[in-house]
Amino acid sequence: MDPSVSEVTKPSKIKMLQHKAIESIINHVIEYETPKVVTVHNPSIGLLRRSLQLGVVLYVGLYQLWYAQGYQEFADMESSVTTKVKGYSQSSLGSKRPPIPSAQSMMYERVWDEADYVVPPAENGAFFVTTNVVITPNQTMGHCPEDPGEVPESICTDSNNCMANKHLIKSHGPQTGRCIPTDRPAKYGNITVCEIQSWCPVEDDRLVLGNDTSLITGSENHTVFIKNSIRFSYFGDRFHRNNMPDHVCIYNFTDPDSWMCNIFKLGDIVAAAGGDYLTLSISGGVVAVHIQWICNLDFNFIENCLPKYNFRLLD
Numbered sequence: 001m002d003p004s005v006s007e008v009t010k011p012s013k014i015k016m017l018q019h020k021a022i023e024s025i026i027n028h029v030i031e032y033e034t035p036k037v038v039t040v041h042n043p044s045i046g047l048l049r050r051s052l053q054l055g056v057v058l059y060v061g062l063y064q065l066w067y068a069q070g071y072q073e074f075a076d077m078e079s080s081v082t083t084k085v086k087g088y089s090q091s092s093l094g095s096k097r098p099p100i101p102s103a104q105s106m107m108y109e110r111v112w113d114e115a116d117y118v119v120p121p122a123e124n125g126a127f128f129v130t131t132n133v134v135i136t137p138n139q140t141m142g143h144c145p146e147d148p149g150e151v152p153e154s155i156c157t158d159s160n161n162c163m164a165n166k167h168l169i170k171s172h173g174p175q176t177g178r179c180i181p182t183d184r185p186a187k188y189g190n191i192t193v194c195e196i197q198s199w200c201p202v203e204d205d206r207l208v209l210g211n212d213t214s215l216i217t218g219s220e221n222h223t224v225f226i227k228n229s230i231r232f233s234y235f236g237d238r239f240h241r242n243n244m245p246d247h248v249c250i251y252n253f254t255d256p257d258s259w260m261c262n263i264f265k266l267g268d269i270v271a272a273a274g275g276d277y278l279t280l281s282i283s284g285g286v287v288a289v290h291i292q293w294i295c296n297l298d299f300n301f302i303e304n305c306l307p308k309y310n311f312r313l314l315d
Contacts, residue, residue, distance in 0.1 A: 075234035077293065083127045085266075087222030088113045091133075091215045098208055104137045108208060112216055127224060129266060131281035132214040136203045144200030145182045145193045146171060154194045162194035173198030207282070214281040220267030223250065227262065228291050228307065235297060243291065243307045251309070260306065273311040286315040 089112045093105065100108065115121075117130035146154035146168075153168050156179040164177035173196040180195045182188050184204075196202075209215055231240035249261035253272055270277045273287045290312065295305035 073234075075232060078231045078233060080229050081125045081291075082227040083123075084225045085114050085118050085127055085129060085222055086225070087219070089117065089216045089218040089222070091217065093209070094213075100208070107135050107137055108215065114222075117216065117219070129219060129222065131216050131219045132207065132284070133216065134203065134205055134207065136201060139199045139201065141198075142200045143176055143195055143197055144202060145180055145184075146173075146175075146196045147184075147202045147204070148182060148188050148191060148193050150205070154196075156192055156194050172196055172202045211282060214278070216281075219281060220265065220270075220277045222266045223263050224266065224269075225263050226289065226291075230293055232295070232297070239295075239297065239301055241302060241305060259309075269311055270313070273313040275313040285313065288312045288314050 090110070091112065092109050093100070112130070119128055119130060148155050151168050151171050154171070154175075156162050159177060159179045162175050162177050162179050164175060166175045168175075176195045176197055178195040179192050182191050182193050183201055185191075207215070227242060227244065229240070229242040231237075233239075243260075243262050245260045245262065248263070249258055250263045250265065251261040251268070252258040253268055267277045269287055269289065270280055270285075275285060275287065279285075288311070290310040292308040292310065293305065294308075295301065297305075
């Protein structure tokens with residue numbers, strides 16, 4: 001082999017490889033790809049394609065944007081409720097007058113105002129109205145017979161059946177260890193019971209007018225003022241208001257013009273909840289008042305953000 005020929009050939013091959021590499025890089029830089037589009041004249045496929053496109057447009061435009069308002073944000077509100085009950089009632093023993101000493105009759109036949117029947121005077125988001133009472137007059141701390149109707153285990157034959165400082169279930173106080181006659185022979189007969197240390201005489205849970213009449217009458221006409229203030233702090237401090245109307249008015253369930261009023265009669269509230277006020281006034285009940293605010297801030301806040309009242313009988 002001729003050495004001079006080999007020395008000339010090697011540099012030429014290197015230059016050729018370099019030239020091809022540069023050419024390949026340049027081709028990759030300036031080349032681009034594009035998909036090939038084929039138009040097919042097929043009525044069935046064409047109508048199906050346009051129907052799907054129209055369906056997507058209608059779903060986004062009509063349902064998501066217009067009906068469901070999917071572009072909006074939702075936020076909870078801050079709320080406070082204040083209530084005040086007004087009115088007075090009168091209690092009377094009537095024709096079913098039980099055997100009550102005349103000195104104690106004034107406890108039953110009297111006038112009750114909100115200071116008497118609203119107990120406690122203020123609650124958080126609630127109010128309590130007394131419609132029936134059990135009165136145990138002249139209670140003082142001392143020693144007296146246990147009530148055998150509530151605590152049958154307190155019935156005894158002698159003091160050996162009673163143990164000092166013993167506590168029975170539902171008892172009104174600890175036993176003293178003595179067995180004494182009951183103080184309610186007309187109700188339980190001539191029996192003996194254990195003596196206790198308690199507020200005496202012990203409470204008698206019997207309703208003075210029985211189970212068909214409440215002692216305090218006229219409470220269905222009491223009115224309750226409900227003030228509800230709300231604020232949408234997430235959207236700014238200017239979005240706040242309350243349910244106060246422009247004038248003082250009483251809510252009438254049959255008059256739509258009064259549905260913005262925030263003063264309610266107790267009897268109307270119970271009726272709207274599906275209850276019977278006479279029955280509730282005897283044994284008691286629980287009624288929930290729901291104030292619903294659904295406010296669309298796209299519109300005038302004061303004119304369109306309005307409360308809606310609903311009532312439900314819970315117990």
